[in-house]
Amino acid sequence: MELKSRRFTSKEPHVAREPQVADPGSSRSSTHLDSRVMPAQIVEAKQILYFSNTELQHLTNISSDNILKLKEKVAERYIHQRCNNALNIYQKEVPLQLQHWKLSTACRTIDSILRGGILSGVLTEITGESGCGKTQLCLQLCISVQFNKERAGGAVFICTEDAFPSKRLQQMIQHYGQFLPGQNLGDKIFVEHVADFDTLEFCVKKKLPTLINRGLIQLVVLDSVTALFRCQYDSSQLLNRAKHLIEFASTLRQLAHQNSIIVVCVNQVSANMNKIGLQDSDVVPALGLTWSNQMTCRILLSRFTYHEEYTDDSGQAMSRRKLKVIFAPHLRQSELDIQISDCGIQGIKPQFVNT
Secondary structure, three states, rough: OOOOOOOOOOOOOOOOOOEEEOOOOOOOOOOOOOOOOOOOOOOOOHHHHHHOHHHHHHHHHHOOOHHHHHHHHHHHOOOOOOOOOOOHHOOOOOOHOOOOOOOOOOOOHHHHHHHOOOEOOOOEEEEOOOOOOHHHHHHHHHHHHHHHOOOOOEEEEEEEOOOHHHHHHHHHHHHHHHHHHOOOOOEEEEEEOOHHHHHHHHHHHHHHHHHHOOOOEEEEEEEOHHHHHHHHHHHHHHHHHHHHHHHHHHHHHHHHHHHOOEEEEOOOOEEOOOOOOOOOOOOEEOOHHHHHHHOOEEEEEOOOOOOOOOOOOOEEEEEEEEEEEEEOOOOOOOOEEEEOOOOEEEEEEEEEEOO
């Protein structure tokens, strides 16, 4: 007997099926779409927002009303960020990236011209000639971050030049350790020595995120950014150096912004041959305008042109320097006489510059 194939059809009329986006709490992927309705061009739910209503109708044969409903559901899933106003930011009812905080320098006089200290989420540069106290100020910040009320934590100190000044750090720890008894302030300061770009990039892109994700650090100090860039590039490679500087600064800025941490870069100075910038100073920060444009705040430390020794009340000899705010979006240009003693850098008297 010959058998003839028969086609069975449903008696119910065909109804256009509305595509479903998987519920976040289900075991299916949050980007799953009903493959019986969606064409091959659309793999993830968020791709629906890339097409116009007419294009989606042509691709899926879904009614216009269902397309509008589908887009609303997808938009609710992926576009969930609300607008933040000034009150939300002040009350810190915003994402971590907008919750800025300040790190005290452990000196009220210096904090007064910095309006509370070093700002988080941005790049801060401390520049100046050799021996003016840049590294000592950074060591002081590494200790101060452990006393911070909002975001107490450790610090990473990346050395690219000389050996880490461990003896000087221990001297400062002996002074500040009395305010935090029972704890060794040096245990939360992580030191990394780098001698080339490969080691530096591995530290910044691999090691730092690991420490940040574990909640171990709130401060990153790079002392200094100048050394490697000066050695790696010569005068005929300025364009390549500029590209590398921008890329490296972008990585640091992203790290500071996404995690709301403090990032401080120490920079050297060069001779000011044309007497431009910094009010006709004899020196200018190194690495040129390319690096300057990547910085949010710049602080200049300098020595006096004359040598004079100062003593405190106990007769201890102190070195006198000057701290100056060059630019910052939240600070006025100001300068301050500072002194270096066993406990670190302390301010003397603020003097505001008319601008």
